[in-house]
Amino acid sequence: QMQLVQSGAEVKKTGSSVKVSCKASGYTFTYRHLHWVRQAPGQALEWMGWITPFNGNTNYAQNFQDRVTITRDRSMTTAYMELSSLRSEDTAMYYCATSTVLDAPFDYWGQGTLVTVSS
Amino acid sequence: EIVLIQSPDFQSVTPKEKVTITCRASQSIGNSLHWYQQKPDQSPKLLIQYASQSFSGVPSRFSGSGSGTDFTLTINSLEAEDAATYYCHQSSSLPMYTFGQGTKLEIK
Numbered sequence: 001q002m003q004l005v006q007s008g009a010e011v012k013k014t015g016s017s018v019k020v021s022c023k024a025s026g027y028t029f030t031y032r033h034l035h036w037v038r039q040a041p042g043q044a045l046e047w048m049g050w051i052t053p054f055n056g057n058t059n060y061a062q063n064f065q066d067r068v069t070i071t072r073d074r075s076m077t078t079a080y081m082e083l084s085s086l087r088s089e090d091t092a093m094y095y096c097a098t099s100t101v102l103d104a105p106f107d108y109w110g111q112g113t114l115v116t117v118s119s
Numbered sequence: 120e121i122v123l124i125q126s127p128d129f130q131s132v133t134p135k136e137k138v139t140i141t142c143r144a145s146q147s148i149g150n151s152l153h154w155y156q157q158k159p160d161q162s163p164k165l166l167i168q169y170a171s172q173s174f175s176g177v178p179s180r181f182s183g184s185g186s187g188t189d190f191t192l193t194i195n196s197l198e199a200e201d202a203a204t205y206y207c208h209q210s211s212s213l214p215m216y217t218f219g220q221g222t223k224l225e226i227k
Contacts, residue, residue, distance in 0.1 A: 035216075044206065044218055044219070044221045045208075046218065047216040059215075062120075095162055095163070099210075102213050102214065104168075106155075106163075106208070
């Protein structure tokens with residue numbers, strides 16, 4: 001069955017960076033797009049960006065354009081989301097999710113990774 | 120950017136009631152509108168895709184309708200396990216996506 005397993009919780013200092021991983025299994029990694037969505041405590045879902053594992057193409061939300069980098073390792077069937085220049089407002093749960101094509105819902109989600117940013 | 124506004128923000132309902140949640144888009148998005156359910160401390164789960172298509176394994180009491188700018192999620196005969204926050208999501212304005220602000224459903 002299709003599964004996305006994310007790396008564990010992180011505690012970071014303001015100004016540092018965090019890199020969260022998302023390991024995919026149960027499907028052909030290069031056949032689906034991989035998205036990152038975050039959710040601050042008590043807040044709504046916020047789309048951050050996507051990657052096409054087949055060719056590494058990416059696109060980022062304007063809010064994160066300068067600070068986020070999404071990459072993938074095809075051999076490890078794993079995608080990564082790195083967020084830099086962390087501030088307290090980046091404290092949130094970060095989810096990876098997959099879709100068949102870009103104009104498609106996010107049908108499978110990872111379990112989430114809590115990132116806590118403090119000074 | 121396409122903005123999605125859900126209503127209501129919060130609703131308290133009794134079991135077996137019928138619930139309707141609406142999602143309005145700031146411009147036409149065709150049928151590229153999807154609904155998710157998120158229970159506390161869980162990841163979101165896809166319920167309805169492309170406005171009205173039920174995702175695999177979703178109970179038949181969940182249904183969706185609408186097109187263009189106005190969409191509705193309906194839960195018939197609400198059950199206690201339906202207590203959750205529900206989000207709409209549009210995939211029309213590629214390569215960007217947006218979510219609604221969420222509707223929290225409390226079961227009395």
